[in-house]
Amino acid sequence: MSRERALIEQLRALATHPAARELRDDAAVLVVGDRQLVLTHDLLVEGVHYLPGDPAADVAWKLVAVNLSDLAAKAATPLGVLLGFPLGDAAWDRAFVTGLGAALAAFGVPLLGGDTVAGRGARTLGLTAIGEARSAPARSGAQRGDLLYVTGSIGLAGLGLAVARGATDGPSDALAAYRRPRPRLAEGQALGSRAHAMMDVSDGLLIDAARMAEASGLACTIALDRVPIPPGMDPLAAVTAGDDYELLVAAPAGLTLSQPDLARLTPIGRFAAGAGLSLTHGGTPVPLPARLGYEHGAV
Amino acid sequence: MSRERALIEQLRALATHPAARELRDDAAVLVVGDRQLVLTHDLLVEGVHYLPGDPAADVAWKLVAVNLSDLAAKAATPLGVLLGFPLGDAAWDRAFVTGLGAALAAFGVPLLGGDTVAGRGARTLGLTAIGEARSAPARSGAQRGDLLYVTGSIGLAGLGLAVARGATDGPSDALAAYRRPRPRLAEGQALGSRAHAMMDVSDGLLIDAARMAEASGLACTIALDRVPIPPGMDPLAAVTAGDDYELLVAAPAGLTLSQPDLARLTPIGRFAAGAGLSLTHGGTPVPLPARLGYEHGAV
Numbered sequence: 238m239s240r241e242r243a244l245i246e247q248l249r250a251l252a253t254h255p256a257a258r259e260l261r262d263d264a265a266v267l268v269v270g271d272r273q274l275v276l277t278h279d280l281l282v283e284g285v286h287y288l289p290g291d292p293a294a295d296v297a298w299k300l301v302a303v304n305l306s307d308l309a310a311k312a313a314t315p316l317g318v319l320l321g322f323p324l325g326d327a328a329w330d331r332a333f334v335t336g337l338g339a340a341l342a343a344f345g346v347p348l349l350g351g352d353t354v355a356g357r358g359a360r361t362l363g364l365t366a367i368g369e370a371r372s373a374p375a376r377s378g379a380q381r382g383d384l385l386y387v388t389g390s391i392g393l394a395g396l397g398l399a400v401a402r403g404a405t406d407g408p409s410d411a412l413a414a415y416r417r418p419r420p421r422l423a424e425g426q427a428l429g430s431r432a433h434a435m436m437d438v439s440d441g442l443l444i445d446a447a448r449m450a451e452a453s454g455l456a457c458t459i460a461l462d463r464v465p466i467p468p469g470m471d472p473l474a475a476v477t478a479g480d481d482y483e484l485l486v487a488a489p490a491g492l493t494l495s496q497p498d499l500a501r502l503t504p505i506g507r508f509a510a511g512a513g514l515s516l517t518h519g520g521t522p523v524p525l526p527a528r529l530g531y532e533h534g535a536v
Numbered sequence: 537m538s539r540e541r542a543l544i545e546q547l548r549a550l551a552t553h554p555a556a557r558e559l560r561d562d563a564a565v566l567v568v569g570d571r572q573l574v575l576t577h578d579l580l581v582e583g584v585h586y587l588p589g590d591p592a593a594d595v596a597w598k599l600v601a602v603n604l605s606d607l608a609a610k611a612a613t614p615l616g617v618l619l620g621f622p623l624g625d626a627a628w629d630r631a632f633v634t635g636l637g638a639a640l641a642a643f644g645v646p647l648l649g650g651d652t653v654a655g656r657g658a659r660t661l662g663l664t665a666i667g668e669a670r671s672a673p674a675r676s677g678a679q680r681g682d683l684l685y686v687t688g689s690i691g692l693a694g695l696g697l698a699v700a701r702g703a704t705d706g707p708s709d710a711l712a713a714y715r716r717p718r719p720r721l722a723e724g725q726a727l728g729s730r731a732h733a734m735m736d737v738s739d740g741l742l743i744d745a746a747r748m749a750e751a752s753g754l755a756c757t758i759a760l761d762r763v764p765i766p767p768g769m770d771p772l773a774a775v776t777a778g779d780d781y782e783l784l785v786a787a788p789a790g791l792t793l794s795q796p797d798l799a800r801l802t803p804i805g806r807f808a809a810g811a812g813l814s815l816t817h818g819g820t821p822v823p824l825p826a827r828l829g830y831e832h833g834a835v
Contacts, residue, residue, distance in 0.1 A: 350577060
């Protein structure tokens, strides 16, 4: 057991309130009166979650986007955010707040509060996002026979990361997909009441689908050739890249997103009795890659 | 204008939602349905808000206490917390989570979620606390003729900081007051509906009273000889020391805390038309000290 996993187990022993969902979901879901609040707090660390050379405004955008993506995954409408910000280089800080404003305006979310402190060493940026949901599907609710659906397409942010590292050229929208992801808020809200399970794809399609299957106590098979990916991209590279912030949804066959301004929804797999993740391509079994995605820490 | 102040002004321009209270209060107060949610997010930085040698369990306790103190200041009942935790030394981390559990148990607050990440350099620990309040007095609500009250006593944590630094001996409870402050949750809830203004004393009695007066557009005079302080402590040292986490309350004369298990409540000053803070001792004006308290960053 890794040190981080051991610590999360220690934290889990404290998180016995049902709203904590055993720290196994994208967000906490707290009932207050007749309302369901959805609460998440994600950190970005310089050199871990973003490259030191990434523009400050893009880092701010991403900090907002990754947290709102957790709200999207619980079908929540955002109510506001609180920022935890260590001060550093003054120009970087100003550009960060400009990017924060752009992201909050783009998603229609108010800044409610937070804290600024003297920063030291690599930055650790924190954001808490609060939302409200009518139904907040857990990631553990997939049922036998459900299909696995994904919004949008998978892999473009992974290409963008390679571009940001200077490793390769890529399509012009790849860098934007990596640096300025757009959480699927409208899609999450539209799917919330019909999804048996829902979560966002932050660490890679395969690892996140495996987590949904494990949380639901089921096996899942994904048809690699059904996953929407950028033209010319290696399918295995796409489904093991992170930072897509698309939604994974478990629901009976026939689920659609009919509003024309929403992302397409594609069935890519199926849940069945058993355990574990398996892959097919053209109906033929394909071995799982050694690495299914990124393992970021998440309480 | 300091760099930090400039950045907070830039953030304030984004915080136009009424729940943000212009980032001038201890916490955000968000109306959801017929409920009032109180939300705060405070950071502790190693070497800034705690000493590198402070026991990890005490740092965890303090992180919980400073956030719950903000809830107390808005008369809120805590509903839960989210933790932002950068991993470091494994033994320190384990002791931190043990202290976290002790603090959450002491105050009856559940851990709902958060994030753990790979830490780098000095730690920045974050906590978001969510509470619910029937009335959430702003710090800007003091009225002309109101008295200024304080719960408990002021200055012991300042003695404790000196003890922790090895600078001096002190009473046996001083170190505990510094390392394991107890937010005045029950007092805040009991006072909420009767207080015109309320806030906690985190940076020093004088600086925080000056902030309440300024936010309320009034002058405030404090009778130094009325402030409850530890026996033998210099009154000016006590009222400029931080980390007390007592409550400051503006209300008409006659305010009392009658429940026997609550802290005493002492009238120590008065609000009047005008601006600024002034001090008296035995009825005679006393010059303000050059430093009124600590200026930590706070969005």
